Amino acid sequence: MTSVKFLVILLIIFFIAVLIQRNYSKDIRRESKNPSNTISPSVSPVPTSIPTLAPTARPTILPTSASGSTNINNFIYPNSQRISPGGNSIVLQSSDDPQVITNWYKDKITSMGMNAKSFVQTNTNGNILNKLAGANKSINVSIEISKQNSESETVIKILIK
Numbered sequence: 001m002t003s004v005k006f007l008v009i010l011l012i013i014f015f016i017a018v019l020i021q022r023n024y025s026k027d028i029r030r031e032s033k034n035p036s037n038t039i040s041p042s043v044s045p046v047p048t049s050i051p052t053l054a055p056t057a058r059p060t061i062l063p064t065s066a067s068g069s070t071n072i073n074n075f076i077y078p079n080s081q082r083i084s085p086g087g088n089s090i091v092l093q094s095s096d097d098p099q100v101i102t103n104w105y106k107d108k109i110t111s112m113g114m115n116a117k118s119f120v121q122t123n124t125n126g127n128i129l130n131k132l133a134g135a136n137k138s139i140n141v142s143i144e145i146s147k148q149n150s151e152s153e154t155v156i157k158i159l160i161k
Helices: 002-033 098-111
Strands: 081-084 089-094 116-124 127-135 140-147 154-160
Touching: 098 116, 098 127, 098 140, 098 154
Parallel strands: none
Antiparallel strands: 081 089, 089 154, 116 127, 127 140, 140 154
16 A cells, blocks of 8 residues: 555656646747847946057067077067166057057067967956967067056066076
């Protein structure tokens, strides 16, 4: 008798599960037919657009030797002023758009035949931080391009190893 009771309870649970599954499937089909009711996650509450500008300066391709004679002066952006000089590092400042500067450095790293390259670009609420790196047998260069939303100047930090 207990086996029969147990079997009846299992059948009732199974029947309830089937009903729940059918209702859930109907809700899914209804939502897929009417996607306007779905909410998509948003990265930023305020959409931002990044204007596309044509680069104003192109890197000058300079021959590099395998002995590591490439110096930091080869990485000075044309429309920039030095903020702090240094031996293997330098800080520059420019009024050019950060994307134009970033593209110039990408072209520079590529034109020097650096086979180990990394380009990371971020823009959060108008605050820009772009990090570029390149390396070959004779040189390892790291470049950081940053611009705060509230500032008009772009800062360029260069380190050569």
